Amino acid sequence: MSIIPLHCIQEPEYKKAHERYALHKKIRSSECQLSEQIKEMEARFENYEEENKLPSSREKKQLRALIKEAETTVIHKGGYQIVFCTCSEAGSARVVDNIKPTHLIIDEAAMITEPEAMIPIQLADHVTLIGDHQQLQPVINYKHAKERGLGCSLFERYAQSNKDSHDAICKFPSEQFYDGQLITDQSVSQQFCSLEGFWPNGPNCPIAFCDVEGKEEDGSIDHKVYRESKRNRIEADKTAEIIVALRKKITQNNINNPLRIAVLTPYKAQKKLMEEIVKEKNLNVDSVLTITESQGCEFEFVILSTVRSIPRTKLKNRAAVQPDRTWIGEHLGSLTDRHQICVGITRAKYGLVIVGNAELLKYNETWEKLLKHYEERGCKEEVKDFLTRNNN
Known part of the structure; x- marks a missing residue:
């Protein structure tokens, strides 16, 4: 040819x-x-x-x-x-x-x-x-x-969507973005890699939201500071610990198939920071990408670092904060883009872990619905509890 x-x-x-x-x-x-x-x-x-x-x-x-x-x-x-x-x-x-x-x-x-x-x-x-x-x-x-x-x-104008992901991963995006029309490939469930003990709600519900109060800062790329790009060292370190725990569970469950793990994030500065941590700790990760770069890709497991964070003491009383467009744009930025959210949470085939500040994300309607979906299924945990359970 x-x-x-x-x-x-x-x-x-x-x-x-x-x-x-x-x-x-x-x-x-x-x-x-x-x-x-x-x-x-x-x-x-x-x-x-x-x-x-x-x-x-x-x-x-x-x-x-x-x-x-x-x-x-x-x-x-x-x-x-x-x-x-x-x-x-x-x-x-x-x-x-x-x-x-x-x-x-x-x-x-x-x-x-x-x-x-x-x-x-x-x-x-x-x-x-x-x-x-x-x-x-x-x-x-x-x-x-x-x-x-x-x-x-x-x-x-003509689309009908199909997805090669586990049903539990697809359920929220199907309801939220595709009017319940997202069709999952049944072969994925047959090939599904069960990780006993890793997921909050058991091996048949391979999704998790790990709640963490990180500390965001303006991003630095090639020694230049960019206010529009953000990074979060605390969240990046917790993401690295989750990678280690995930690889450990894969080994403990005697899964010999090569399984790709990707770290996704909306921000280039966080991507750069994660790449440095992956190299420094010699973590077994296949890709570190921005959400935009991940378009068209799929991985067996995805860890999504949302980055943005505000101290919970400032968010304790939501009624005291006026969630107008300017405030939301300043504190959530591109995280409010429905298309970015959809891309980020649909790259995984067998398992998805989202890391972020739940109290802040709730100020966006789509994230609030996602968090409610995860909470109703027992799939939301404090990151320290998630890691403690997986390190026992």
């Missing part, structure tokens, strides 16, 4: 492994007869830059024509059966003129606008959209365009 990406993704690991397959690399490789001419002209342009000169319009036109001819030749001679490109690129001349697909797959289709989706859809007879409309949406910076419907993806 022949595959060609028209652009190479910039993530270092992917780029290193697959860059040679990208079209812009192939037209400059030995398999393209025009490669030497292209490289010669590009070297000439580099010399112009060093000499503070500009190439002539004729030279620019000549290079563009060379590249276009080389791309056409490589695409036609390669006989490629699979082509990777962005939705916008699907409307370019090199795709429209040279590629006639019969089948189209758009991944993360809920994250692109409807006009973007329509660009590639016109090329193929059979179209498959993959995504989740209740998770991250298209990024629309113009408020009025978003209010008038541009933020609604084509996927959202």
